Amino acid sequence: MNIGDVSTAADLPAKTIRYYEEIGLIRPARGQNGYRSFSQSDLHKLRFLGRARALGFSIEDCRTLLALYENEGRASSEVRKIAESHLRDIRTKITTLDAMRQTLEHLVSTCAGDDRPDCPILNDLGGSAHEK
Amino acid sequence: MNIGDVSTAADLPAKTIRYYEEIGLIRPARGQNGYRSFSQSDLHKLRFLGRARALGFSIEDCRTLLALYENEGRASSEVRKIAESHLRDIRTKITTLDAMRQTLEHLVSTCAGDDRPDCPILNDLGGSAHEK
DNA sequence: CTTGACCTTACAGTCACTGGAAGGTCTATC
DNA sequence: GATAGACCTTCCAGTGACTGTAAGGTCAAG
Known part of the structure; x- marks a missing residue:
């Protein structure tokens, strides 16, 4: 398979696939014409x-997960450790974003959003809540 | 004030402040020694x-919000439009992250995380759910 | 007059791609 | 055999918002 075929089959841009090769995540073979030649294993x-x-x-x-996937003697604890760490990061991000969301929802709800210059959003960003 | 003082006062790294000047968000004056000299307005x-x-x-x-903040004749609708658009982005991100969180929580909960190689997380990433 | 804390610029690196230029290859049609 | 268009190649630059590092200038204290 050429890169266009795997791009469709794996639903990844060809650019991304070339990038993955460049950083050593995959090592597709090459045809005589220099084109990348992808195996079923590459696609997988x-x-x-x-x-x-x-x-x-x-x-x-x-990269680590793929190596573990290919390693028959792996311990699932390794995989779980990575997933749990990532999960913690995600939970932290959600918490941060949720705080932003709440603040913004409040500010937007108090802003008239009309022709007048008075704006609680700008007042807050300007620090009026803390200064007065 | 020198950059160290505003860095402390605004709780921003000096590096970040220099970067903000570089991209034209602020234009602090310069002393005879070449040091940046920040006014109260710069700090604000x-x-x-x-x-x-x-x-x-x-x-x-x-950049836009700061310009609106400084523009006495602004319409609050401009500000609100930006905030609402940003709020939509945040909600989308939260939704995406929450889907990841749910999937990962499920996978982590079904993974023994011990010495054995069998791992539902890797099985899922490998596509077993779709192939069987 | 030296030490050390502060300041300066300039350039490289981060992350995971994405875009674009310049050119080679393949397939189908005339 | 020529040509058009779709595919492939490499290489370099750009994204966002910084962050790190090197090499050097300035200032206040002792």
Whole structure:
């Protein structure tokens, strides 16, 4: 398979696939014409990577997870440790974003949003709540 | 005030303040020695930027918000539009992260996390759920 | 007059791609 | 055999918002 085929099959941009090769996540063979020639195993790895990235794992986590996936003698505790760490990061991000959301929802709800210049959002950003 | 003083006062790294000058968000004066000399107005802008960034607004949004803040004839609808758009982005991010969290929580809970190689997390990433 | 804390610029690196230029290859049609 | 268009290649630059580091200038205290 050429890169266009795996791109469709794995639902990843060709650019991304080339990038994954560049950083050593995959090592597709090459044809005589210099084109990358992808095996079923390459495609399988790309799908693995696509799913892991969709769950928010970093590239380095993906590299480790892929190595564990290929290692028959792995301990599932290794995998779980990575997933739990990532889960903690996600929970932290959600908490942060939720605080932003609440603040913004409050500010937006108190802003008239009309032609007049008076604006609680700008007042808050300007620090009026703390200064007065 | 020198950069160290405003850095403390605005709770922003000096590096970040220099960067904000570089991209034209602030224009502090310069002393004879070449040091940046910050006014109270500069400090006020930096605090504004710090709060806006803490709410997740992009630098370009911050640039616009700061201009609106300084513009006495602004319409609050402009501000509200930006805040609402940003709020939508945040809600989308939360939704995405929450889906990741749920999937990961499920996977982590079904993984023994011991010495054995069998691992539902890797099985899922490998696509077993779809293949069988 | 030296030490050390502060300041300066300039350049590289981060993360995970994405865009674009310049060119080679393949397939189908004329 | 020529040509068009779709594919492939590499290489370099850009994204966002900083952060790190190197090499050097300035200032106040002792």
